[in-house]
Amino acid sequence: MTKHTTDSLEQTEKIATDFVSTLSPNQDRAVVVGLYGNLGAGKTTLTQLIAKSLGVVDTVTSPTFVIEKIYELTNQRFAHLIHIDAYRIEKSSELLHLGWSEIISDPNNLILIEWPERVEDIMPAHIRLNLSHVSENSREIEIIL
Numbered sequence: 001m002t003k004h005t006t007d008s009l010e011q012t013e014k015i016a017t018d019f020v021s022t023l024s025p026n027q028d029r030a031v032v033v034g035l036y037g038n039l040g041a042g043k044t045t046l047t048q049l050i051a052k053s054l055g056v057v058d059t060v061t062s063p064t065f066v067i068e069k070i071y072e073l074t075n076q077r078f079a080h081l082i083h084i085d086a087y088r089i090e091k092s093s094e095l096l097h098l099g100w101s102e103i104i105s106d107p108n109n110l111i112l113i114e115w116p117e118r119v120e121d122i123m124p125a126h127i128r129l130n131l132s133h134v135s136e137n138s139r140e141i142e143i144i145l
């Protein structure tokens with residue numbers, strides 16, 4: 001377990017970049033990262049900064065209204081970054097209908113999922129990031145591999 005405190009977006013960007021550099025693909029399944037934390041804790045912001053460090057140039061918006069967004073990566077260890085926001089999901093079956101079983105079994109995928117507790121029953125083994133709001137510009141990020 002590693003705990004980071006950030007007092008600015010620049011520091012959060014550094015944490016995002018360092019985190020990405022520790023990730024390597026599995027043989028037989030996707031790398032799944034669960035982003036835990038209240039509204040405003042910084043889950044979407046951290047995802048945006050992770051995407052940036054993976055060379056994604058199109059803006060990563062909150063997928064709240066689309067649930068899932070897939071970004072193609074170029075010259076990275078993963079071929080796709082998949083961002084899911086489960087906040088509005090009522091039943092895990094909604095995610096299953098989006099091809100969840102297929103995307104989690106593809107080792108080319110890096111999957112970041114906000115509100116994983118909403119679909120707890122279908123979450124595979126994953127890296128856990130616990131985010132919390134400390135003060136206006138300060139956030140705590142705990143990484144549990």
Ligand SMILES: Nc1ncnc2c1ncn2[C@@H]1O[C@H](COP(=O)(O)OP(=O)(O)O)[C@@H](O)[C@H]1O
Pocket residue numbers: 006007008009012037038039040041042043044045046114136137138139
């Ligand atoms: N140190 C920091 N790291 C990350 N985000 C921060 C930081 N300080 C302030 N923020 C702000 O906190 C907000 C977090 O919002 P967001 O990422 O949408 O949260 P969530 O997805 O968890 O609801 C953003 O407006 C972001 O700019």
Ligand SMILES: [Mg+2]
Pocket residue numbers: 043044045062085114
């Ligand atoms: Mg969010």
